[in-house]
Amino acid sequence: MKLKCLSVLPLLIQLKPYYNICMKRSGSADLPLHYGTIPPWLADRMMKLGTAMVEAVIADAGTDEVLRRLSDPCWFQAFGAVLGMDWHSSGITTSVMRAIQRGINPRSKELGLAVLGGRGKYSRQTPQELIEYSMKTGLSGDELTRVSRLTAKIDNSCLQDGFQIYLHNFIITEDGKWAVVQQGMNKQTGTARRYHWHSEGLRSFFDDPHAAVVGPFQGELVNLSDSRAEQNRSGILEFMNEYPERQQRELDSLLRSRRIVLPSHHEVKPEDVISKRLGAVLSAAWDKNFSDFSEALLMQGVGPRTVQSLALVSEVIYGGPSRFTDPARFSFAHGGKDGHPAPVPLKVYDKSISVVKRALEDAKTDKAGKLSGIKNLDRFTRWIESTVAPDADVDEVIAHEWENSHRWGGQTVMGRAVPGDSYEKHSLRYQGSSGRTKSPVPARSVQNDDNRQMELFD
Numbered sequence: 001m002k003l004k005c006l007s008v009l010p011l012l013i014q015l016k017p018y019y020n021i022c023m024k025r026s027g028s029a030d031l032p033l034h035y036g037t038i039p040p041w042l043a044d045r046m047m048k049l050g051t052a053m054v055e056a057v058i059a060d061a062g063t064d065e066v067l068r069r070l071s072d073p074c075w076f077q078a079f080g081a082v083l084g085m086d087w088h089s090s091g092i093t094t095s096v097m098r099a100i101q102r103g104i105n106p107r108s109k110e111l112g113l114a115v116l117g118g119r120g121k122y123s124r125q126t127p128q129e130l131i132e133y134s135m136k137t138g139l140s141g142d143e144l145t146r147v148s149r150l151t152a153k154i155d156n157s158c159l160q161d162g163f164q165i166y167l168h169n170f171i172i173t174e175d176g177k178w179a180v181v182q183q184g185m186n187k188q189t190g191t192a193r194r195y196h197w198h199s200e201g202l203r204s205f206f207d208d209p210h211a212a213v214v215g216p217f218q219g220e221l222v223n224l225s226d227s228r229a230e231q232n233r234s235g236i237l238e239f240m241n242e243y244p245e246r247q248q249r250e251l252d253s254l255l256r257s258r259r260i261v262l263p264s265h266h267e268v269k270p271e272d273v274i275s276k277r278l279g280a281v282l283s284a285a286w287d288k289n290f291s292d293f294s295e296a297l298l299m300q301g302v303g304p305r306t307v308q309s310l311a312l313v314s315e316v317i318y319g320g321p322s323r324f325t326d327p328a329r330f331s332f333a334h335g336g337k338d339g340h341p342a343p344v345p346l347k348v349y350d351k352s353i354s355v356v357k358r359a360l361e362d363a364k365t366d367k368a369g370k371l372s373g374i375k376n377l378d379r380f381t382r383w384i385e386s387t388v389a390p391d392a393d394v395d396e397v398i399a400h401e402w403e404n405s406h407r408w409g410g411q412t413v414m415g416r417a418v419p420g421d422s423y424e425k426h427s428l429r430y431q432g433s434s435g436r437t438k439s440p441v442p443a444r445s446v447q448n449d450d451n452r453q454m455e456l457f458d
Contacts, residue, residue, distance in 0.1 A: 026258060027071070027258035028194060028196065029076070029259070031088060031089060031093075031193070031194065034090050039413055043098075045353065046095060048353045050096065050099045050103060054100055054103075055360055056359075058111060060375070063113045063173040064177060066171070067179040068198070070179045071179045072258065072321055076196070077262070077324070080096045081328065081336075083099065084334040084335060087268065087336060088266070088328070090183065093167060097167070113173045113174065114133055116133065116170045118168075123152075123166075123168035131145065147180075148168070152182060162189070163191075163193045164185060165182055165183065167181075167182055177198075180196070181194065260327070266338065269394070273329045274325070275391045275393075276385055276392075279392035281312060283384050283388060284307060284311050285307040285311060293380065294307045295307060297374075297377050298310065298355060298377065305345065306351045306352060307377075310352055311381045312330050312332065313352060314374045314378035318375050328341075335401065335410065335412075339412040339414065339426055342405055343416075343417045343421075343426075344411055345409055346408070348408050402421055402426075403420075406419050
């Protein structure tokens with residue numbers, strides 16, 4: 001495939017003094033393109049739990065760690081799945097960023113970071129939002145605005161891979177460190193691609209061979225054999241002669257870029273999950289040899305189904321990058337709004353929110369208190385995985401989730417779960433009551449937003 005980067009090269013060459021920023025393209029994710037809206041009953045819960053989880057990361061490792069995690073496409077997908085969004089959907093990006101934006105920004109000064117930008121018309125507000133944030137924090141608004149525009153320009157115009165950017169979020173800390181999460185769509189292939197960037201100096205989460213350190217010029221993106229590139233060759237050669245070692249480092253890093261490609265099927269299949277890891281979570285929650293200790297760690301008198309959710313929540317908060325290569329597994333925390341792998345268990349979800357928020361409140365007065373219980377639950381689950389190595393039968397777990405969904409307040413966009421439900425019965429009942437024969441997720445056009453979005457990048 002020939003990739004072209006013509007219009008942006010003169011801009012990049014003019015910005016040679018600005019290369020000291022050393023922007024890092026940390027990875028990408030390819031996702032099936034889905035349309036629809038997030039029901040309010042899920043959106044509000046995503047905001048509460050997502051914000052609480054971000055706050056827990058800050059309490060444990062600071063705002064830099066939040067940027068590291070948001071910069072990892074695999075972690076991001078697991079984060080969205082644990083919040084009850086469809087585990088493989090393009091909608092995870094919009095819904096997760098909007099959820100934490102709603103929860104973080106009113107407390108921006110307290111938490112030390114802000115989430116700017118958004119989808120469509122909101123992305124075009126990013127430069128002004130950066131200026132306003134910089135005025136409050138003493139940062140360089142012009143510099144940050146240039147970073148925002150440049151990352152968008154590269155992914156939208158320079159990397160001509162068929163994906164048109166329609167979402168651009170800029171996450172920034174009060175000391176000027178940042179991450180960018182943006183997403184483009186390709187209507188011809190019915191897919192979306194999410195791009196992740198972060199600023200220099202973020203080490204621990206990406207100290208592995210899959211991390212990518214990518215400068216704003218990217219040799220892999222330039223088709224030098226294209227006749228239209230002739231006028232740019234001299235500038236490229238000049239730059240490479242001036243910075244040869246750095247050019248080679250960044251090209252080598254690009255080849256190791258962290259990337260995840262999600263399948264098109266909606267249902268969670270056994271091959272989508274590392275069964276030993278899921279088995280450890282289920283053992284911690286349901287096996288009496290371990291469950292009493294798990295509940296004692298949380299000190300909340302929670303039941304096994306809530307322990308199951310919180311074990312996965314704690315892994316997203318505290319786990320390392322190697323833990324998130326099977327994001328579908330995290331959908332067994334709070335299901336999925338479309339019923340895969342099961343309905344969202346609202347009673348369990350609310351209990352998860354309560355436990356994490358209570359732990360955060362207690363941790364403000366007792367640093368070694370309740371948050372350590374959630375962290376130790378992750379360690380305990382990992383110990384079960386390494387010593388007992390229990391395998392989970394994914395199909396049986398899904399059947400168990402559906403069988404008990406009505407007890408846990410299960411709900412999808414199609415309606416509430418009832419006794420004896422399965423996905424087939426649930427969807428047929430919905431189609432029968434509404435007369436629909438297609439997907440329950442309402443489609444709506446975003447063409448206008450896509451067209452207007454280009455103003456940010458031109």
